[in-house]
Amino acid sequence: MHEARTSTRASSPAVRSSGPRCEPARPHRRARSPPASTTAAAHTDSRTRQPGHSDRVRSLPQQHRHPAQSRDDDAQTLHAHVGWLFRNDRTPADRYAPDLLADRDIRAVSRAFPALCVLTLVLPFAVGWAIGGTWLYGVTALLWAGLVRIALLHHVTWSVNSLCHMIGERPFRTRRHDRATNLWPLALLSFGESWHNLHHADPTSARHGVDRGQLDPSAAVIRLLERLGWVHDVRWPTPDRVAARRA
Ligand SMILES: [Zn+2]
Numbered sequence: 523m524h525e526a527r528t529s530t531r532a533s534s535p536a537v538r539s540s541g542p543r544c545e546p547a548r549p550h551r552r553a554r555s556p557p558a559s560t561t562a563a564a565h566t567d568s569r570t571r572q573p574g575h576s577d578r579v580r581s582l583p584q585q586h587r588h589p590a591q592s593r594d595d596d597a598q599t600l601h602a603h604v605g606w607l608f609r610n611d612r613t614p615a616d617r618y619a620p621d622l623l624a625d626r627d628i629r630a631v632s633r634a635f636p637a638l639c640v641l642t643l644v645l646p647f648a649v650g651w652a653i654g655g656t657w658l659y660g661v662t663a664l665l666w667a668g669l670v671r672i673a674l675l676h677h678v679t680w681s682v683n684s685l686c687h688m689i690g691e692r693p694f695r696t697r698r699h700d701r702a703t704n705l706w707p708l709a710l711l712s713f714g715e716s717w718h719n720l721h722h723a724d725p726t727s728a729r730h731g732v733d734r735g736q737l738d739p740s741a742a743v744i745r746l747l748e749r750l751g752w753v754h755d756v757r758w759p760t761p762d763r764v765a766a767r768r769a
Pocket residue numbers: 544545570574575682683702718722
């Protein structure tokens with residue numbers, strides 16, 4: 523979605539983000555790119571800080587849960603999904619994304635982020651008004667192509683923090699207490715980010731959906747950029763590397 527990888531792999535929000543962050547053993551880079559090109563390639567995961575990742579969200583089997591434990595789990599899940607946004611524990615960008623901070627283009631995108639946000643609301647309104655001829659059409663377009671779109675995008679991204687550490691499959695080995703999962707229903711919506719178990723098992727892999735039939739649109743974009751010569755040193759998964767990480 524980092525950012526979905528749109529918002530997580532792409533990077534302007536990552537530079538400015540105070541959001542949660544995955545806990546990779548290594549940096550989250552899928553590829554290197556020349557200074558001018560790289561939003562999709564430099565995947566710095568701006569998600570998670572403590573919660574959704576690893577041990578803060580531990581799902582105990584339902585039948586063994588004490589009611590207090592259940593409430594605690596629910597609170598942690600809510601925190602992993604959206605609650606972290608309201609805490610003032612900023613993730614230090616210089617520690618987790620020094621490569622992005624050093625990239626002039628990425629910094630320019632990051633600075634323009636508020637203006638771009640406004641633009642993505644103004645444009646639907648203007649187009650709706652132009653097509654329909656009245657301001658009511660503008661407001662309708664603003665609602666669906668602006669606010670609803672933003673809400674959906676964010677909930678998908680946040681679901682990688684919450685749902686993708688609770689339900690789904692864990693075919694790959696991750697660190698102790700790391701419960702990241704592969705959750706297929708979100709694969710397309712999250713641009714492949716919901717193959718999150720593999721992401722935690724191998725954070726620098728350019729492809730998260732490594733098994734047969736696992737769609738990963740972000741990997742396809744990286745492949746395209748690579749073919750265009752805009753990114754290089756892409757870390758594609760090899761059969762040996764994937765096999766070594768199987769649970
Ligand atoms: Zn994660």
